[in-house]
Amino acid sequence: MESALISGFQGLASGITNLGVDQVxxxxxxxxxxxxxxxxxxxxxxxxxxxxxAILVNIPLADLMGEEGFLRFFYDIGVRTEIFPLxxxxxxxxxxxxxxxxxxxxxxxxxxxxxxxxxxxxxLALAVGxxxxxxxxxxxxxxxxxxxxxxxxxxxxxxxxxxxxxxxxSYMSLVPLIQPPIMRLLTTDRERKIVMGAxxxxxxxxTKILFPIVVTVFASILAPKGAPLIGTVMLGxxxxxxGVVDRLKKASENEIANIVTLLLGLCIGATMEAxxxxxxxxxxxxxxxxxxxxxxxxxxxxxxxxxCVLSGGKINxxxxxxxxxxxxxxxRVVQVEGQKYNxxxxxxMHAMSANAGGQIGSVIAAAIMLSxxxxxxxx
Amino acid sequence: MDIWTFGFTVALIGMGGTMLVLWCMSLFILLLKKxxxxxxxxxxxxxx
Numbered sequence: 001m002e003s004a005l006i007s008g009f010q011g012l013a014s015g016i017t018n019l020g021v022d023q024v025x026x027x028x029x030x031x032x033x034x035x036x037x038x039x040x041x042x043x044x045x046x047x048x049x050x051x052x053x054a055i056l057v058n059i060p061l062a063d064l065m066g067e068e069g070f071l072r073f074f075y076d077i078g079v080r081t082e083i084f085p086l087x088x089x090x091x092x093x094x095x096x097x098x099x100x101x102x103x104x105x106x107x108x109x110x111x112x113x114x115x116x117x118x119x120x121x122x123x124l125a126l127a128v129g130x131x132x133x134x135x136x137x138x139x140x141x142x143x144x145x146x147x148x149x150x151x152x153x154x155x156x157x158x159x160x161x162x163x164x165x166x167x168x169x170s171y172m173s174l175v176p177l178i179q180p181p182i183m184r185l186l187t188t189d190r191e192r193k194i195v196m197g198a199x200x201x202x203x204x205x206x207t208k209i210l211f212p213i214v215v216t217v218f219a220s221i222l223a224p225k226g227a228p229l230i231g232t233v234m235l236g237x238x239x240x241x242x243g244v245v246d247r248l249k250k251a252s253e254n255e256i257a258n259i260v261t262l263l264l265g266l267c268i269g270a271t272m273e274a275x276x277x278x279x280x281x282x283x284x285x286x287x288x289x290x291x292x293x294x295x296x297x298x299x300x301x302x303x304x305x306x307x308c309v310l311s312g313g314k315i316n317x318x319x320x321x322x323x324x325x326x327x328x329x330x331x332r333v334v335q336v337e338g339q340k341y342n343x344x345x346x347x348x349m350h351a352m353s354a355n356a357g358g359q360i361g362s363v364i365a366a367a368i369m370l371s372x373x374x375x376x377x378x379x
Numbered sequence: 380m381d382i383w384t385f386g387f388t389v390a391l392i393g394m395g396g397t398m399l400v401l402w403c404m405s406l407f408i409l410l411l412k413k414x415x416x417x418x419x420x421x422x423x424x425x426x427x
Contacts, residue, residue, distance in 0.1 A: 105408035112401040119390035126386045135386070206415035207408070214407050219400055361401055368396040372389050376380070 018060035022274035029277070030054030030269065033166070042173035046146065046265050050166065053269020054277075064270065071270035074263050079154050079161070084264040085147035086232045091257030092147070092359075093236020094249045096327065098211060100349050101356040102203040106307075107319070111357025113303030114323025115365035117142035117295030125288055130281075132378060133157055136369065138285050141168045142292030143362035144175075145325035150264065151229060152366055156379065162272035163282045167289030175326045178290075179297050179333050183321050186301045191308060192341040194316040196350050205241070212238040219364055225374050226367015233363055296324050300354075319347055322354040325362035331355040 033051030037044035057064050057071060064071040078084035101108055118139050125135035137157035140149050141164055149168035153161050171178065183192075212234035220227035239249040271277075304320025318338050322330040331351035338347040373379045 102408055102412070105405040105412075108401045108405045108408075109398065112398040115397050116394050119393045122393075123386045123390055126382045132382060132385050135382075136389075201412075202417040202419070203412065204415045204417045207411040207417075210411055210415070211408065214411070215404060218403065218407065222400060223396070357401065360404070361397060364400050365393060365397045368400070369389060369393050372392050372396075376385070376388065378385070 015060050015062075020060070020274070022278055023058040023060060025278060026058040026272060026274045027055050029272070030058070033269075036170070043146075043169045045261050046165075046169045046268075049262050049265025050169070050269040050272075053266040054162070054272040055269075056266075057270045057273050065273065071266060075267045075270055078260070078263055079150070079267045080158070082151055082154055082228070084260050084267070085151040085154070086228055087256055087260045088147040088264065089229060089232035089363075090236040090252045091254075091260075093212070093233040093238075094240045094253040096233075096237060096240075096356065096359060098237065098356050098360075099203060099208070100352040101360075102207060102211060103201045104350065104353045107350065107353040108357035108360070109307070110300055110303060110320050110323035110354040111359070111361035112323070112364075113320065114296050114300040114325075114354070114358045115143065115361045116299040117292045117297075118365055118369070120295045120299075121288055121292035124291060128284060128288075130284075134160060136373065137164050138288045139292060140164070140366060140369070141171065141285075141289035142296050143325055143366055144168070144172055144293055144296060144330075145359070145362040145366075146172065148229065148325070148362050148366045150268070152370070155370075156373075158271070159276055160281070160285060162268055162277055163285040164289070165268040166272075167286050171289055171293045172326045172329070175293070175324075175329050176333050178293055179321050179330065180337055182294060182297045183301060183318055183334075183337050186298065187305070187317050189341065191305065191317050192338065193345065194308065194313060195342065195345050196314065196316050196319075196347060198349075208241040209238065212241065215360070219367060223364070223367035223371040225370035226363070229363045229367055233359075293324070297321050300324065300358075316345070316347055316350070319351045319354045322351040322358065323361065324355070324358045327355045327359050328352060330358070 030051045033047045036042045037047030063069050121142050122135050122139035125138040133156040137153035137160050140152040146168050149164050153164040216231050216234040219230045239245045300320035300323040301317055304317035307315045308317050318334050322334045324330050334351035335348040338345045
């Protein structure tokens with residue numbers, strides 16, 4: 001009886017006796033993510049499940065990412081197979097209105113310039129010692145697009161999925177703090193005051209319906225490895241614009257997106273086990289992710305300045321900062337900054353065009369990267 | 380392949396390719412708009 005009692009108490013205390021300092025730190029990291037999501041409102045839909053997942057996976061002996069753990073189950077079916085980010089893309093496509101871009105198509109080029117940070121960060125990551133595929137996973141934070149970052153890092157560097165995802169979503173939510181100082185640094189007072197005329201050119205329904213189909217076919221033929229990324233975004237958008245599958249569109253942007261976001265967040269948190277996350281490499285990932293988003297903004301604005309010169313001063317370079325995928329946050333930042341210098345300046349619709357271009361640009365950049373890697377025999 | 384050959388190849392093709400693809404898309408949009416121009420709905424025919 002006595003030994004049975006001792007064994008029973010030992011079983012009860014085993015969690016406490018197996019709790020290491022590393023796990024306590026990771027539980028605090030998870031709690032910090034919960035704080036940022038709940039109290040500060042930074043991407044709460046992702047940071048709350050990520051933070052909770054990080055806490056759960058670091059509970060000693062629970063083994064939630066073990067062979068029979070429930071987090072392992074969701075991770076295997078949704079993240080390893082890359083299905084979760086793709087389902088999120090369908091929802092994003094169904095929610096995105098490309099009308100501002102269709103009205104003003106030349107602005108799409110800013111969406112390409114806004115991705116250069118990805119490739120410049122790749123060089124930086126290689127310079128500081130990341131191996132090739134790890135560097136690709138770090139660089140993709142510069143896409144400023146959570147599902148793209150998850151898709152690419154789950155494919156090439158699953159051990160870095162937690163750090164890459166946390167960096168991607170955290171910096172996306174910090175765009176209103178990161179971008180304005182760079183915008184002020186790189187533009188002159190005169191440039192910031194440039195008033196852009198109305199870009200309103202109505203678009204026919206046929207154009208809106210054909211756009212996602214043409215983009216899918218053209219971009220997927222050029223970068224076949226990126227077809228899942230491009231195809232799912234454009235499928236969502238086609239459902240939205242066709243207007244004939246309202247139930248599917250609503251399910252994609254609500255029920256499916258919500259369920260997948262919950263499971264995806266938990267799975268990302270579940271990759272943040274102490275032995276994988278508490279490394280100097282994680283700090284490097286966070287630092288390089290920050291640099292990537294700054295570089296996106298820098299190149300976007302510089303390209304905006306070039307377009308300003310080429311257009312004879314008709315384009316406000318500030319809208320170049322919106323050529324990233326953080327939609328519509330980045331466009332709002334541009335609008336607010338523009339109005340600080342000219343109260344009568346309404347840059348929002350132009351910035352929305354660049355921002356929609358950035359959404360497409362991030363997917364295209366990732367698709368091209370995947371195809372180039374496949375072509376080089378790296379993957 | 381050394382890391383710098385890898386890095387500069389991916390960076391150059393990536394940046395050039397992204398710019399080229401999006402430029403082509405802007406041309407496709409212009410083409411679609413030319414082929415399928417917007418036609419305002421006639422309020423009278425809508426009523427009828």
